[in-house]
Amino acid sequence: MARERATALLVDFDGVLRRWDPSVASGVEREYGLSEGVLTEIAMQWGRLQPVVTGRVSHADWVTSVADALADSAGGPERARAAVEQWQRYRGEVDPEVLDFVREVRAGGVRVGLGTNATDLLDADLAALGLVGELDVVVNSSVLGVHKPAKEYFQAACEALATPPARVLFVDDEDWAVRGARAAGLSAHRWSGSGDLRYLRAALATGG
Incomplete structure (x- = not known):
């Protein structure tokens, strides 16, 4: 049985609409004598995140x-704070092809939401990256108090989009998030790069 065609799009932020240059973190690590990859490793530990x-x-x-x-590996708390602050000043970059796609589907009448596990810095990041007004809704886990891949997260996202789950297409670069969306009744696609845009255009009800 064919699914209903999607009339709303929910896109992940990090890894889809926003991309990160790994050389920024590695440059900070070299400058402060930290082991390669340790900033992300420590920051993304689930108990901390x-x-x-x-x-x-x-x-x-x-x-x-x-x-x-x-603190210990950086040579003291002051150097550790300086390293982390320098790393955090970089707020990533917008993927221009994804942004063009978002604009295109919105122009075609498709509502677009940002669905992200984010912190209370999200609004400032969106402003800094010039994304204010580029999305119909922003679904931030730190505002909801629940994160992807929980069913409650996706239910809240669909409510924000005013669209039933069966009519929402979710795009994320993480398998666990895609699985969670599908379990909540959404269509979901694992993002692997701009080569996916042709498929996504076909999956959305633009122009008809």
Whole structure:
């Protein structure tokens, strides 16, 4: 049985609409004598990350906890704080092809939401990256208090889009998020790069 064609799009932020240059973190690590990859490794430890993406602690508190964890290897707390602050000043880059796609489908009458596990810095990031007004809704886990891949997260996203789950197409670069969306009744596609845009255009009800 064929699915209903999607009339709304929900896109992930990091890894889809926003991309990160890994050389920024590695440059900071070299400058401060840290082992390669340690900034991301420490920052993304789930026990540290989960409270900030559910709004239980602030982005600033999360940054402090990362610096505290790096104090010994950075040569003291002051150097650790300086390293983490320098790393955090870089806020990523918008993928221009994805942004063009978002604009295209919105112009065709498709509602587009941003569906992200993010911190309380998200609004500032969207403003800094020139994305204010480019999306119909923003579904931030730290505001909801629940994160992807929970069913409740996707239910809230569909409500924000005013679209039933069967009519929402979700795009994310992580398998676990795609599986969670499908379990919640959404169509979902694992993003692997701009080569996917042709498929996504075909899956959306633009122009008809």
